[in-house]
Amino acid sequence: MRTVNSLPIMGRRLVEWLNRTLAWAMPGHCCFCLGGTLGDKPWCERCFIELPWHTSACPLCSEPRPSSVLADMPCGHCLKQRPDFDRSWVPFLYEDNIASLIQRFKFNADRRAGQILLQLMVQAFRSHQGPCHVQAIVTADLHPGRARKRGFDQTLWLGKRMARALDLPLYQATRRRLTPTQRGLSRPARKRNVRRVYQVTSPLPAQVLLLDDVMTTGATLEALSSACREQGAAHVTAAALARTPAGHAI
Ligand SMILES: O=C(O)c1cc(=O)[nH]c(=O)n1[C@@H]1O[C@H](COP(=O)(O)O)[C@@H](O)[C@H]1O
Numbered sequence: 001m002r003t004v005n006s007l008p009i010m011g012r013r014l015v016e017w018l019n020r021t022l023a024w025a026m027p028g029h030c031c032f033c034l035g036g037t038l039g040d041k042p043w044c045e046r047c048f049i050e051l052p053w054h055t056s057a058c059p060l061c062s063e064p065r066p067s068s069v070l071a072d073m074p075c076g077h078c079l080k081q082r083p084d085f086d087r088s089w090v091p092f093l094y095e096d097n098i099a100s101l102i103q104r105f106k107f108n109a110d111r112r113a114g115q116i117l118l119q120l121m122v123q124a125f126r127s128h129q130g131p132c133h134v135q136a137i138v139t140a141d142l143h144p145g146r147a148r149k150r151g152f153d154q155t156l157w158l159g160k161r162m163a164r165a166l167d168l169p170l171y172q173a174t175r176r177r178l179t180p181t182q183r184g185l186s187r188p189a190r191k192r193n194v195r196r197v198y199q200v201t202s203p204l205p206a207q208v209l210l211l212d213d214v215m216t217t218g219a220t221l222e223a224l225s226s227a228c229r230e231q232g233a234a235h236v237t238a239a240a241l242a243r244t245p246a247g248h249a250i
Pocket residue numbers: 146180181182183190212213214215216217218219220221250
């Protein structure tokens with residue numbers, strides 16, 4: 001089990017100060033439309049508002065649904081079979097600008113796209129869309145073959161930086177076995193593919209946030225949740241950057 005440490009506090013403050021000064025001295029262009037940016041953010045107000053925010057979702061599995069459904073009412077699937085985690089938090093839909101940022105980040109190792117996604121995620125978390133009482137972030141090991149091919153582990157990259165920004169410890173679950181990609185698998189096959197695949201080897205605090213890049217059926221986050229429960233996590237929130245509606249695997 002690795003606990004990922006942050007920069008020493010003075011170093012972090014210096015980097016933050018340098019970033020603010022540079023943004024003030026050289027105002028940037030919106031990463032989406034190349035117009036003027038909003039304060040020290042890399043986007044403009046209009047593009048930010050027009051992002052595919054995931055505003056109407058099942059509170060358990062984040063499956064998208066019409067805004068007329070009561071916010072705290074679980075979807076039919078979760079009523080029949082509750083997921084292992086207690087709730088989920090996925091601020092975006094896997095669409096438009098967010099889908100292209102994730103693809104650039106994940107498949108082309110584009111760190112700039114990763115930085116923008118990180119900033120969006122931290123901002124969404126801080127503006128009360130995120131779960132309130134989180135004591136640690138947990139990510140899952142990427143398949144080593146895929147990490148070699150992509151050149152990095154995108155979820156760990158994101159998890160480290162998010163934990164640092166929110167001042168939380170980061171834990172990484174390891175794999176018990178190698179699994180094929182979830183891409184193209186049916187819902188039951190996705191579940192079977194990752195069942196009991198992860199393990200956490202040290203005790204966890206009670207309230208944890210699990211982080212993945214994309215949530216499609218939630219099978220990966222469920223497998224991670226079961227591993228966290230075995231190490232004492234009592235309240236588990238599953239989080240991802242973006243939600244793919246079930247049946248639209250990426
Ligand atoms: O690497 C993958 O398995 C993967 C490939 C792909 O093309 N799309 C995709 O969503 N995934 C992963 O599948 C998981 C989401 O699928 P579910 O487990 O069904 O929620 C995430 O860990 C994704 O990173």
